Structures are given as structure tokens and as C-alpha cells.
Amino acid sequence: MAKLLEGKIIAAQLKDILLKKIQASGKKLRLTSVQVGENPSADVYVKSQRKNAELLGIEFDLQQLDKFTSEPKLVEFIQGLNRDPKTNGIILQMPLPLHIDYKRISGYIAPEKDVEGVNPANMGRLVFGTGKVIPCTAAAAMELLNSTGVKLEGKEAVIVGHSEIVGKPLALMLLDKLATVSVCHIGTSKAGKLEEHVRAAEVLIVAVGKAGLIKGEWIRPGAIVIDIGINRVADKIVGDVEFDAAEQKASWITPVPGGVGPLTVVMLMRNLVDCSL
Ligand code: NDP
Numbered sequence: 252m253a254k255l256l257e258g259k260i261i262a263a264q265l266k267d268i269l270l271k272k273i274q275a276s277g278k279k280l281r282l283t284s285v286q287v288g289e290n291p292s293a294d295v296y297v298k299s300q301r302k303n304a305e306l307l308g309i310e311f312d313l314q315q316l317d318k319f320t321s322e323p324k325l326v327e328f329i330q331g332l333n334r335d336p337k338t339n340g341i342i343l344q345m346p347l348p349l350h351i352d353y354k355r356i357s358g359y360i361a362p363e364k365d366v367e368g369v370n371p372a373n374m375g376r377l378v379f380g381t382g383k384v385i386p387c388t389a390a391a392a393m394e395l396l397n398s399t400g401v402k403l404e405g406k407e408a409v410i411v412g413h414s415e416i417v418g419k420p421l422a423l424m425l426l427d428k429l430a431t432v433s434v435c436h437i438g439t440s441k442a443g444k445l446e447e448h449v450r451a452a453e454v455l456i457v458a459v460g461k462a463g464l465i466k467g468e469w470i471r472p473g474a475i476v477i478d479i480g481i482n483r484v485a486d487k488i489v490g491d492v493e494f495d496a497a498e499q500k501a502s503w504i505t506p507v508p509g510g511v512g513p514l515t516v517v518m519l520m521r522n523l524v525d526c527s528l
Pocket of ligand 1: 388411412413414415416417418435436437438439440445458459460461464479480481482511512513515
């Protein structure tokens with residue numbers, strides 16, 4: 252039976268460390284969240300970001316822009332925040348309206364205020380292993396892996412999902428730890444090879460958003476399983492891995508909810524502190 256990797260325990264420890272750092276600095280930090288239009292799922296994240304920021308004595312400033320805000324106007328707004336000495340960190344809430352290109356816009360957030368690590372300069376630093384700000388969900392998954400104390404060097408690590416904010420940064424960070432990394436995606440599934448890769452994984456990280464995609468019986472005995480997926484199924488939140496069966500085979504596994512989620516927002520606060528102090 253696997254041990255549980257509970258994000259909220261590590262999150263509480265990290266928050267304590269961050270609070271002490273902020274208090275010792277005597278500085279007043281401000282995190283500015285920019286939301287274009289309204290979206291109920293973004294509201295959930297914003298609420299959690301505000302709560303965590305305020306617990307750490309960080310001012311949380313929500314800037315709500317009209318859904319028709321043009322891309323040049325949004326760029327102008329972000330550049331204003333870049334110049335504002337009182338703003339230490341900037342978050343651009345997703346989803347953005349369809350007329351705004353997120354990849355282009357993220358390049359306008361000053362790298363030193365880019366607390367989500369989405370500016371290409373910060374992404375690029377990940378390749379060199381010198382990244383100061385790391386995309387929050389990927390950082391949370393690594394924090395959980397590190398908490399097991401298991402040495403990653405030489406381990407077969409398999410990541411399912413290759414998004415810019417999760418799968419790709421994780422692949423780079425695991426390479427830095429000298430794990431042997433395979434990254435699976437829709438092409439792997441279409442080729443009927445997902446099961447084969449998952450069965451080989453000593454470390455398995457899944458970030459897709461499809462409940463039950465990873466069958467519990469595929470889990471290699473003793474594997475560490477980090478399930479990042481969030482899916483609502485019949486009023487319950489579940490991950491991408493069949494938890495009950497996987498728990499029987501893994502050595503460590505994240506619950507969903509309660510695994511990666513609670514740590515992600517704390518990584519955002521850590522990035523803010525690392526950018527500002
Ligand atoms: P994306 O939609 O950006 O990426 C999903 C990835 O899964 C893509 O790389 C996609 O490949 C791949 N994929 C889709 N279908 C399959 C399949 N059948 N087999 C293998 N790979 C597949 O999502 P995110 O990375 O943003 O998020 C992934 C999940 O993690 C979601 O459930 C999200 O809610 C959750 N999440 C959780 C967070 C937390 O704090 N716990 C934070 C952020 C996300 P392709 O692009 O080639 O189609």
C-alpha cells in the first residue's frame with residue numbers, strides 16, 4: 252500500500268518559512284493579478300491566491316479588465332505594472348479571451364516580476380538549469396518528489412502530458428536530476444504505446460485532465476505516482492490515475508484533491524519571494 256504524498260503538509264511548512272523570510276525583510280510585497288473578462292474557474296484560483304497571499308502579509312491586488320480589452324491595451328497595462336515599483340509580481344489569469352494570444356502576451360511580463368515563470372526568458376533559463384522562477388505546478392510536483400527522499404538519478408521517469416506549464420518544465424527539471432525521462436502525449440496514446448511507457452515508470456507524473464486515463468494495473472510495483480490532473484466526475488474531484496488500484500502498487504502516491512493542488516499556490520508565493528527579496 253502506497254504512502255500518501257500530501258501537499259498540504261509540505262505547503263504548511265513552506266508557508267511558515269516564507270512568512271519568516273518576509274517578516275525578516277521588513278518589506279511590503281504586492282502581487283498583482285490581471286484578469287481579462289470574467290470566468291468562474293479563474294475566480295476559484297484568484298480566491299485561493301488572495302487567501303494565501305494575505306496569510307503571508309502580501310498585498311493582493313486584483314485588476315479586472317473588460318473582456319473586450321485589446322491585446323495592445325493589455326500589453327500597455329502590463330508594461331505599466333512592470334514599471335510600477337510597488338508591484339513585485341504579476342499573474343495573468345487564464346483563460347484569456349480568444350482574441351488575446353497568451354504566448355505572445357506572457358513575453359511582456361518583466362522576467363523579474365514573472366511569478367508564474369511563463370516569460371520565455373524564464374522558460375529558457377530552465378534549459379540551462381539556472382531558473383529562479385519555475386512554473387508553479389511543475390515546481391509543486393518536484394517538491395513532492397523531493398519530499399520522498401528518493402534519489403532520482405538513473406530512475407525511469409515518465410511524464411504524461413507535454414504542456415508548457417507542466418510537462419515540459421518537469422522534463423527539464425528531471426533531466427537535471429539525471430533521471431531518464433520519457434514524455435508521453437496524445438501521439439503516444441494514438442500509437443497505442445501509453446500503457447507500455449507507464450508500465451516502465453519508476454516515477455510517473457500525469458498531467459492530462461482525463462479521469463481514469465491511467466489504469467491502476469499499469470503502475471509499476473514501487474513506483475512514485477504524482478497525479479496532477481483535476482477532473483470533476485459526478486460531483487467529485489478526481490485525478491487522471493485510477494487511485495484505488497494504483498495505491499495498491501505504488502510506493503508513494505498523491506491524493507486528488509490534496510496532493511499537488513495545495514502546493515501549487517504556495518510555489519507562486521515562493522516565486523514572488525524569490526523575485527523580490
Ligand atoms: P493541457 O491541456 O495544456 O495539456 C494536456 C496534455 O495532455 C497535453 O500535452 C496533451 O497532449 C496531453 N494529452 C491529451 N490527451 C491525451 C491522451 N489521451 N494521452 C496522453 N496525453 C494526452 O493541460 P495542463 O497541462 O494545463 O493541465 C493538465 C491537467 O492538470 C488538467 O487536469 C489541469 O486541470 C491540471 N492542473 C492541475 C494543477 C494543480 O495545481 N493541481 C495546475 C495546473 C493544471 P496534446 O497537446 O499533444 O494533445
